[in-house]
Amino acid sequence: MRDLKHLIFFENLLQEANNDLVKQAKSEGKKALGYTCYFMPEVLLDLEGCFGVRLRAPACTSPDMATYYMSGRTCHYGRSLLERALEGGYNFLDAQMATETCTVTCRFQEHLDRMDIIQNPDFFVSFTDVPFKKTENGIDHFKKQLQAHVLDELNSHYGIDTSDKALEAAIKEHNEVCDLINQIGDYRKLDNPTITGYEFHVIQLVSLVCPKYLILPYLRETAEELKTREPDPTPNFRIRVVLAGSENDDPDFTKLVESCGALVVADRYCYGSIPGREPIEIKDGEKPLEAIARHYLETSCCPRWMMKDEMRERKLRLANICKDYKADGLIVVSNKFCEYWSYERTIDAIILPRDFGVPTCSLEKEYINAATGQLRTRIQAFIESVEIKTIQGGAK
DSSP: OOOOTTHHHHHHHTSOSSOHHHHHHHHTTOEEEEEOOTTSOHHHHTSTTEEEEEOOOTTOOOOHHHHHHHOTTSOHHHHHHHHHHHTTTTTTOSEEEEEEOSHHHHHHHHHHHHTTOSOOTTOEEEEEEOOSSOSHHHHHHHHHHHIIIIIHHHHHHHOOOOSHHHHHHHHHHHHHHHHHHHHHHHGGGSSSOSSOHHHHHHHHHHHHHSOHHHHHHHHHHHHHHHTTOOOOSSOOOSEEEEEEESOOOOHHHHHHHHHTTEEEEEEEETTSSTTTOOOOOOOTTOOHHHHHHHHHHHHOOOTTOOSHHHHHHHHHHHHHHHHHTTOSEEEEEEETTOHHHHHHHHHHHHHHHHHHOOOEEEEEEOSSOOOHHHHHHHHHHHHHHHHHHHHHHHHO
């Protein structure tokens, strides 16, 4: 396939948190708001006058300083974020909008709050409590938390307009981003997709780490470009897989999977689009903030929801994603020492093959892919096992 026009530009935007579009927005007087979790609604951080940046730690290979503060037995992702902060990589931030969700990223954000790491005199950290149930009481609690710890903080510190009208405008822009990402992602459902998993991963990531109003023109152009993009005459993959799991902001890992012969057709992981790119609907009688609180609780597939029915629903949804995207198998990956996803990955590896007939590969890795040879061997073995099952099934 011909190269996407903006792919190299997108790749360059992912090389550092303070990328060119972030610098442009800052030069225009916008406030940069960092966050790490889906439960911090990005739409609230993209109100007029500010923009959200979902934090990553590109090029962090050895978080030695962060390990001193956080121990070597915590998730490499959280330590890598702290390492980049200690190195000055997040000094462009005006605030960190934190959530009481993932323990290690919560500790990282507490370090930002207590250690005076960010070299910005106006910088502040605000923590939002996220409920563990998707009930009406949970939605009401979450709405009040978002009002007190996000909207009120932004208004008092930086004078950001947080009125219903401003929220509706932010939702409209957010929904356009979602629509474009979904349009682009739907090409992965084709028998011979016209976009690779690596390309989609890059595009999804730039929509999270760049100011929406600046990345939107590039997303529109890319969506239009894909309408006429022709696939390779012969598919160059052996099987199709869904990639699921914990925090994954490394397109090179997706490239590694695809170099083994498994085309990644759907992304059910943190920083992915499923969930993440569902449009926000304001129901009759709802205020915008209530709609936002309900949306992020109801669409989340995070393993911190531990009720039996929620766990079962997540397995069913994974199976349905595999069916919708015509996947031959599932690869579930968790970062080492990730508490939530270590349990989830283990259960997925049992339930998906047993109850839904989905071949599943379970992997544990570091945030930075150091053991690529071992991962390649595991992935290649999984691909061969799926192919053998397909041949045996066809022979019956």
